[in-house]
Amino acid sequence: GVDPTTKLQRLIKDLNENEDMLEMLSLGRGQGPRIEEILRNAMQRGKWVFLQNCHLGHSWLQNLQKVIHSMQTDQLHPDFRLWLSSMPDDMIPGPVIQHSIKVAME
DSSP, X not given: OOOOHHHHHHHHHHTTOOGGGEEEEEOOTTOHHHHHXXXXXXXXXXXXXXXEOGGGOHXXXXXXXXXXXXXXXXXXXXXXXXXXXXXXXXXSOHHHHHTSOOOOOO
C-alpha cells in the first residue's frame, strides 16, 4: 500500500502550519478510548487527526461512525480535519465513507 503520511506532513508545511497540529494514530487493539479523547480535543482546538490503518480496526469503526455522527457543526473548530487511511475494506461503515471526501493514492 501507499503511505500518505509524508504528503499530509508536506501539506501542513505548505500551509505554513505548525507540525504539532497533526495527531497521528494507528488503529489497533485498545486504542479506541485514546482516539476518542484525541478526536474530541482536536474538534475543539482545530487540530488535524490522522487515523491510519482503519482496515485493522473493525471492532472500533462503529464507534468512529458514532463520533462522526455526534459532531455538531456549530461546535467544531473550523480548522478541525479528520484524515483516515485504509486499504480497500468492506467493513468500513457506509456512512463514514459517504460523509467523507475521498482521495485515492497509488
